[in-house]
Amino acid sequence: MSEILTRTRAWVLDVDGCLMQTARAGGAGGRAMPRAGEFVAALRGAGHQVVLCTNASQQPPGRYAAHLRQHGIDIDDADVVTAGSAAADFIAAHHDGARVLAIGDAGIVEPLRAHGVDLLDPATDSPPADVVVVAAADDYTTTVINAGCLAVDAGAPLYTTVASPWFHGGLGKSVAVSTAMAHAIGWVTRTEPTVLGKPSPQLGQTLIRRFGIDPSQIAVVGDAAAEIDLARAVGAGSVLVLSGATDETALGALPEGRRPDVVATDVAELLDLLTPHLATQGARA
CATH class of the missing domain: 3.40.50.1000 (HAD superfamily/HAD-like)
Structure with missing residues (x-):
């Protein structure tokens, strides 16, 4: 062995x-x-x-x-x-006190809340977030995407949970949606997302x-x-x-x-x- x-x-x-x-x-x-x-x-x-x-x-x-x-x-x-939990751990440790825009579902929102991170709601809050992190979700709203682009364009770091374009689980493949969304925001803002997974x-x-x-x-x-x-x-x-x-x-x-x-x-x-x-x-x- x-x-x-x-x-x-x-x-x-x-x-x-x-x-x-x-x-x-x-x-x-x-x-x-x-x-x-x-x-x-x-x-x-x-x-x-x-x-x-x-x-x-x-x-x-x-x-x-x-x-x-x-x-x-x-x-x-x-x-x-x-x-998602790894990204939340990193952001809580390295961006203490930052307002964070979490673009995703409960898998990123709940771990960030558990750390006491100040989460920005783009529907009601301003100005732009200090940090943007993208995770997987079934739906991404125009409001949230726009808020992410504005924040990154203003200088906020852009994080993503994964970098792989495809998901493989032994039964074929499907698009890694968090990768696709993070790179869409990155393309608009000419920013390369930093991977935390x-x-x-x-x-x-x-x-x-x-x-x-x-x-x-x-x-x-x-x-x-x-x-x-x-x-x-x-x-x-x-x-x-x-x-x-x-x-x-x-x-x-x-x-x-x-x-x-x-x-x-x-x-x-x-x-x-x-x-x-x-x-x-x-x-x-």
Whole structure:
């Protein structure tokens, strides 16, 4: 077994295309990958730290966690990190006292409110926001889009939860709406959005602080280059599963610097690789 797997004590697990097969972000409406719940339980049973990290941002972490539990993946609300909650953490830490325009749904609004951030309502408030952040939603109003453009044009930083143009969850692909909307505002204002979800180093540093161990003891597991890039950004190990966005052909096309440390067909195969090692650790725990 790979040395990277044997030294790992903390795991960042992707959801869509990794633990869940779905056509919607955060595992919504999908079904668990084979042995996904068993895989998470085995890691926790061996005393390892586990965080589920998804680039979904339309709903709060607790909503996604509840859905995963319904599909046999036993995870606490606090152990789910979304691109929306990660963006809220960053903005609260780096823009203290700022008026923030959140362009999105409950997945960005609720985490910002939990931090006590002053949220601007473009229908009633003025002047322009100090900070603009874009997350996923079913609908974006003209009023909100205009307020975002005016604020960024006036100098407000523009953040987005994700940068990938497409969402892949193992059942085809669909447009990443937060990426599309953030870049629409960016095009109008000639501003490049800053990404706060995967694979941003900002998110990576937050995860490292949470685990409190050396990055070499952390592994990031996912089905896309975003997870590989996140691992590289923080010095963690990278594990690619071929059950979602990346197949054998796409893997072969990755440049040398973006290749994963470990490749598995899916989390069931990864569990088989880890089982003897985890059983020994579980017996000592």
